[in-house]
Amino acid sequence: MPEDSSPIDFAGLVRKDDLVVCGQATAEPVTLTEALMAQAAQLPPFRMMIGPVFSETFSASCAGNVSFQSYGVIGNSRRLAKAGRLDVIPSNYSAFCADFAARRYKADVVLVQLAELEGRLSASLSNDYVIDAARGARLVIAEINPDTPFTFGAEWPEDVPIHVRVAARRPPVELASTPLDDVSRRIAAHAAGLIADGSTLQFGVGRIPDAILSSLSHARRLGIHSGLINDAVVDLIERGAVTNAEKGIDAGITVTNQVIGTRRLYRFAHENKAVAVRPTSYTHSQNVLARINRLVAINSALQVGLDGSVNSETLNGVAIGAIGGQLDFVRGANASCGGRAIIALPATASDGTSRIVADVETVTTPRADVDAVVTEWGVAELRGCGLAERARRMIAIAAPEHRDALSARLRGPAS
Missing domain, CATH: 3.40.1080.10 (Glutaconate Coenzyme A-transferase)
Structure with missing residues (x-):
């Protein structure tokens, strides 16, 4: 036709x-x-x-x-x-x-x-x-x-x-990578320490995922099974960091649900049998994710509470984010042999307020599913920790100027 x-x-x-x-x-x-x-x-x-x-x-x-x-x-x-x-x-x-x-x-x-x-x-x-x-x-x-x-x-x-x-009268929409800043680089440096050679990566859109991917050029035998791929994936493949050899499934193939980047990425994906754009019923399936070796899910958030609860949806009652595939991949990574679920975010918002908070206003990922939280100030390993220890570890990765106020909220009003 x-x-x-x-x-x-x-x-x-x-x-x-x-x-x-x-x-x-x-x-x-x-x-x-x-x-x-x-x-x-x-x-x-x-x-x-x-x-x-x-x-x-x-x-x-x-x-x-x-x-x-x-x-x-x-x-x-x-x-x-x-x-x-x-x-x-x-x-x-x-x-x-x-x-x-x-x-x-x-x-x-x-x-x-x-x-x-x-x-x-x-x-x-x-x-x-x-x-x-x-x-x-x-x-x-x-x-x-x-x-x-x-x-x-x-x-x-x-x-x-x-x-x-x-x-079509227009070329496809492109989304270039956001320039990295000092905060995203510091977050990436901490997160990279959680990603072992042979890991399979999932990640989203934004400066922090881009920074983490950019910090992995030294890694070896990485795999990709993600909701999306971007230009940074091409870099990793061309540098030999991504081989998809140890995923346990789809050997040699980068698996994604969406291709989001620039013409460079589109040229790379064209007629490339080493790239599979699969349906959500496969890319986000818990049965599939659990079969992947060392799946590392990298997701961001608007807030994380002292108990580890993650909010990626609203601030001050206004929707500015999404649930997306976060919970799908967090649970998939937790079920994967050797997997890690990383929530990475800046410790402070653009207005200077803390993004580590006493209580989140919307729970996107429940505290029971949270593994590790990363800010520019370090890593809070939460899996297996009680509430008191979780709070201590979360305060330790908050911005220094907010730690006293968070500790005071934790103690409650003075008697």
């Missing part, structure tokens, strides 16, 4: 109260989403399901007849959340994807970015919930983008029809 190079007209395609689902992060079909948002004011009211947003497509000025939903607040979707335009579904990423497969969410219109190679189609940069959403959708519109990599594992199923094909 040839694709149409003319601008798509959504009139009559999007109906009243439709749920429109589009690819997330770098897999956003920008030609389609930009056209939809430009025409939104002339369309009947509809709902839009988005994931992390790294484009400029969605803003608080979008037509008021569009209501937005997401499983978290990541990237530029914070603008929508700040304006009260984003309804957050508090769900683990794996469960969110599974709900599309189980038809708990029923997509009406699906917008997807695909790569094409010799007549074959690939979801390319993300193998998430979009394919399952498309299985039951009334209308699937595919943006065929020649600049996206054809990735293995993400092949578009032949039994899922594409109703409309559109030629």
Whole structure:
């Protein structure tokens, strides 16, 4: 089916109260989403399901007849959340994807970015919930983008029809690494001490994961099984630090659910049989994660409590983060032979307040699942510790100027 190079007209395609689902992060079909948002004011009211947003497509000025939903607040979707335009579904990423497969969410219109190679189609940069959403959708519109990599594992199923094909007018979204600073480097230096040769890594988006990966060029025989890969993975592979030889499964293959980076990463992933973009039902599966040798989960947080409870979702009652795959991978790493679950964060926020707190306001990862917490001030090993010892260790990695206040909170009011 040839694709149409003319601008798509959504009139009559999007109906009243439709749920429109589009690819997330770098897999956003920008030609389609930009056209939809430009025409939104002339369309009947509809709902839009988005994931992390790294484009400029969605803003608080979008037509008021569009209501937005997401499983978290990541990237530029914070603008929508700040304006009260984003309804957050508090769900683990794996469960969110599974709900599309189980038809708990029923997509009406699906917008997807695909790569094409010799007549074959690939979801390319993300193998998430979009394919399952498309299985039951009334209308699937595919943006065929020649600049996206054809990735293995993400092949578009032949039994899922594409109703409309559109030629991409934009290259895929890119997300460059954030420049490192002294705090992230200090955190990385502490975290690197927990990562042994032969470990398999999982990590997220942001300065701290990038810093930790950058600190591992000396490591050997590392593996990758992650919710995403970025440009730093290419560095590690090219330097020989990543071989994927000791994972226990998927030998020699970097496994990911999403590809989030720049053209360098996209060129690396294109037709690369050593990279598999697998569905969430595989990448985040507890049964799969438990089979991996020495799985090290590296995740960040907004706050960590003195008891080890982790908050990655809200501050002052406002959603500014996500559950994402954190709990999936923390529990998977805990179940892995020789695995480690690392929560890494700066000890203070940008306004100088402590991110090590007496009590978190939202519990993303329960204290029972927490293994090690890392700040620029050191490592708090919490697994197996009682509450009093946990508090002592957490205070020790708080910023020095906040330690007395945290100790006072721990003691309670003077008698």
